[in-house]
Amino acid sequence: MYAWDFAALKPYWSLIWQGLGVTLFYTVTTVLAGLLIGLIVGILRTAGPRWASMPLRAYIETFRCTPLLVQLIWVYYALPVLIGVDMSAAMACFIALSLYAGAFYAEIFRGGIEAVDRGQWEAGRAIGMRRSKIFRRIVLPQAIQVMIPAFISQTILQLKNTSLVSVVAVGDLLYQGTVITAASYRPLEVYTTIAVVYFVVLFPLTLVADRLERRLGAHR
Amino acid sequence: MSAAEPTLSVTDLHKSYGALHVLKGVSLGVARGEVVTLIGASGSGKSTLLRCMNLLELPQAGALQVGRHRFAFGKGEAHPRDDELALLRRDVGMVFQHFNLFPHMTALQNVTEGPIQVRNMSKRESIELGRGLLAKVGLADKADTFPAKLSGGQKQRVAIARALAMKPDVMLFDEVTSALDPELVQEVLNVIRELAAEGMTMILVTHEMAFAADVSSRVGFMNDGILAELGSVEEVIRKPQNPRLIAFLNRFHRQPVGMRGSVDAGHSGAASD
Ligand SMILES: Nc1ncnc2c1ncn2[C@@H]1O[C@H](COP(=O)(O)OP(=O)(O)OP(=O)(O)O)[C@@H](O)[C@H]1O
Ligand SMILES: [Mg+2]
Numbered sequence: 373m374y375a376w377d378f379a380a381l382k383p384y385w386s387l388i389w390q391g392l393g394v395t396l397f398y399t400v401t402t403v404l405a406g407l408l409i410g411l412i413v414g415i416l417r418t419a420g421p422r423w424a425s426m427p428l429r430a431y432i433e434t435f436r437c438t439p440l441l442v443q444l445i446w447v448y449y450a451l452p453v454l455i456g457v458d459m460s461a462a463m464a465c466f467i468a469l470s471l472y473a474g475a476f477y478a479e480i481f482r483g484g485i486e487a488v489d490r491g492q493w494e495a496g497r498a499i500g501m502r503r504s505k506i507f508r509r510i511v512l513p514q515a516i517q518v519m520i521p522a523f524i525s526q527t528i529l530q531l532k533n534t535s536l537v538s539v540v541a542v543g544d545l546l547y548q549g550t551v552i553t554a555a556s557y558r559p560l561e562v563y564t565t566i567a568v569v570y571f572v573v574l575f576p577l578t579l580v581a582d583r584l585e586r587r588l589g590a591h592r
Numbered sequence: 593m594s595a596a597e598p599t600l601s602v603t604d605l606h607k608s609y610g611a612l613h614v615l616k617g618v619s620l621g622v623a624r625g626e627v628v629t630l631i632g633a634s635g636s637g638k639s640t641l642l643r644c645m646n647l648l649e650l651p652q653a654g655a656l657q658v659g660r661h662r663f664a665f666g667k668g669e670a671h672p673r674d675d676e677l678a679l680l681r682r683d684v685g686m687v688f689q690h691f692n693l694f695p696h697m698t699a700l701q702n703v704t705e706g707p708i709q710v711r712n713m714s715k716r717e718s719i720e721l722g723r724g725l726l727a728k729v730g731l732a733d734k735a736d737t738f739p740a741k742l743s744g745g746q747k748q749r750v751a752i753a754r755a756l757a758m759k760p761d762v763m764l765f766d767e768v769t770s771a772l773d774p775e776l777v778q779e780v781l782n783v784i785r786e787l788a789a790e791g792m793t794m795i796l797v798t799h800e801m802a803f804a805a806d807v808s809s810r811v812g813f814m815n816d817g818i819l820a821e822l823g824s825v826e827e828v829i830r831k832p833q834n835p836r837l838i839a840f841l842n843r844f845h846r847q848p849v850g851m852r853g854s855v856d857a858g859h860s861g862a863a864s865d
Contacts, residue, residue, distance in 0.1 A: 489692070491688060491690055491692035492692060492694065494648055494688065494692060495688065495692035495693070495694065497648060497677075497678075497681060498646060498648065498681055498684075498685070498686040498688075498755070499681065499682070499685075499705070499706035499710060499754065499755070499757075499758055500678045500679070500680075500681040500682035500683075500706065500710045500758065501678065501706070501709060501710055502674060502675070502678050503674060505709060509705070509709060510694055513696050514695065514696055517696070
């Protein structure tokens with residue numbers, strides 16, 4: 373029987389907090405960047421010029437159909453060679469995670485926008501609203517209601533996906549776990565603790581998602 | 593605008609969807625205060641004609657004029673710009689079969705959205721206007737209710753108030769009672785009747801023949817993309833001459849219509865010889 377000794381981790385808690393901070397930092401920044409990319413790409417795919425459709429589709433499918441780990445390593449090792457600039461691990465992680473999230477958010481936005489009844493556009497046009505205004509005031513608010521569940525589950529995935537940055541030695545929660553393990557020789561306690569920290573952050577988020585979904589559904 | 597000039601006119605309008613020629617040269621002028629009802633079989637092009645009147649559909653040829661707004665379509669004519677279309681539609685109200693209310697806004701917000709966002713009316717003034725219009729359609733107490741909590745008849749009355757809030761020169765109604773439970777039809781028709789009495793210029797597509805006979809200044813019969821008949825209620829509904837029109841009307845009455853009088857005489861005369 374294994375004798376658990378969580379007290380052995382006591383000296384390393386500051387590293388765990390530090391790692392959690394990095395994890396949250398990458399989550400927040402790449403979710404925001406991904407949302408921006410996703411909104412623009414999603415709109416361009418539903419209402420943009422026809423010539424934009426193919427390249428955007430190629431972008432989305434590339435990032436959806438290759439593993440994020442491969443994308444991360446490619447951006448870190450291959451991209452700098454191709455474009456001839458040095459890239460820090462932090463920058464590579466930010467770019468890969470943002471583009472990855474953007475591809476998924478774009479599809480969520482597109483799905484949400486297309487789920488809004490055509491009659492809503494017509495009603496807006498019939499009272500003399502311009503396209504951009506109909507989109508902002510009539511279609512987008514309804515699309516967002518439809519998108520919220522998918523948006524939240526994608527964001528939860530994004531937080532978990534940030535753990536891949538540890539591969540290129542960015543000091544996130546998981547990376548600190550490997551550091552602490554090397555120092556303490558207590559992998560079971562370390563990785564159990566890391567898992568619990570992820571869980572404690574994410575579980576409330578799923579509860580919030582459920583409540584939000586129910587509240588937003590009230591007017592439909 | 594001179595008194596004689598129609599409030600709305602379409603001239604030789606053609607509309608196709610791909611190879612399907614839906615409107616095959618329709619001309620119609622509607623004078624201020626007139627109520628013109630369009631009847632006709634399913635697929636004859638009634639909705640398409642109505643939707644060409646606020647350019648929700650762009651015709652391939654012909655012309656449309658509403659007040660100072662003029663559009664011409666066909667070879668050599670420029671495609672109307674988004675802003676020109678928006679300006680036209682401010683002055684043409686439209687009510688849809690399926691209401692198309694904005695579900696994320698209350699009844700009052702549905703009504704004030706156009707005045708605030710399109711006419712740049714102040715919020716206070718638009719709320720006053722909106723409450724007045726909701727009262728007019730009998731929904732003063734539903735101002736803060738969301739569409740999901742309204743009955744079909746109530747939704748449609750909010751939709752009428754929303755269109756009226758733009759102070760349009762002409763109102764278009766496309767089968768606005770077709771999606772309603774039978775017991776809710778009258779409350780909507782009564783609102784339209786009241787508008788007719790106030791002198792609102794209106795073009796309606798409807799299958800409610802008794803109502804059409806009641807409110808219309810003129811009735812048009814659409815058949816296969818053509819305005820096959822256009823005349824008074826008497827001429828088109830009570831004493832129709834056109835065989836296709838007679839066949840169409842007969843589907844709405846237990847007693848055959850137009851089988852008395854001249855049509856009947858003509859038939860029996862031909863048969864007896
Ligand atoms: N957007 C569209 N694309 C292709 N065909 C269309 C479109 N809208 C209408 N049509 C076709 O045009 C024809 C006329 O349709 P329209 O809706 O004007 O008929 P309607 O007289 O209003 O019929 P109903 O009484 O059923 O409403 C029909 O054959 C219809 O299928
Ligand atoms: Mg129709």
